[in-house]
Amino acid sequence: DADVTQTPRNRITKTGKRIMLECSQTKGHDRMYWYRQDPGLGLRLIYYSFDVKDINKGEISDGYSVSRQAQAKFSLSLESAIPNQTALYFCATSDSGQLNTEAFFGQGTRLTVV
């Protein structure tokens, strides 16, 4: 099984619908992240969490919310999806032990908003 698991892998939803993307990890890491990837752009940080009670906005948090239900689970919600939120979404984790630590990514969720 993958260390970082994202569900669903693919989703098509209609404009205005609420949708949740889920991420779970077995790495035992404190830190979790949500990124989106758009063609021609680098990964951009949406939200990050250093632990269950510490959640922070990233570069592009507008239109998104998150929930850290447990150390191993970090969910991303689109309250009212819009077409420009069509993208590939990645969850990642890293260890909090050192300043520079390797990041572990999920397989990605391809979201299409029609």
Place this chain on the structure above:
Amino acid sequence: KNEVEQSPQNLTAQEGEFITINCSYSVGISALHWLQQHPGGGIVSLFMLSSGKKKHGRLIATINIQEKHSSLHITASHPRDSAVYICAAGPGGTYKYIFGTGTRLKVLA
């Protein structure tokens, strides 16, 4: 001008060729990360380095802090190396990383 730039954007090579992908950055960093994104979308960490050189199998990553430049080399390339290679540079902490737009590599048999 992007803070992290990769070149080339696209690269096609014949199997067995030596490949170099470049990453230049303008931000101060404490580490640089090389990632591989498979055609199916998943991202795998290849290297994290803050100085010198690292090697893993046929992959070699180097960094020159003074010149703010890193290279990823693939020796004896193989079709299974076909992927998008992404560099990410940051001043410290994964949440501060700035990602390049990636280099799409295709290795032909």
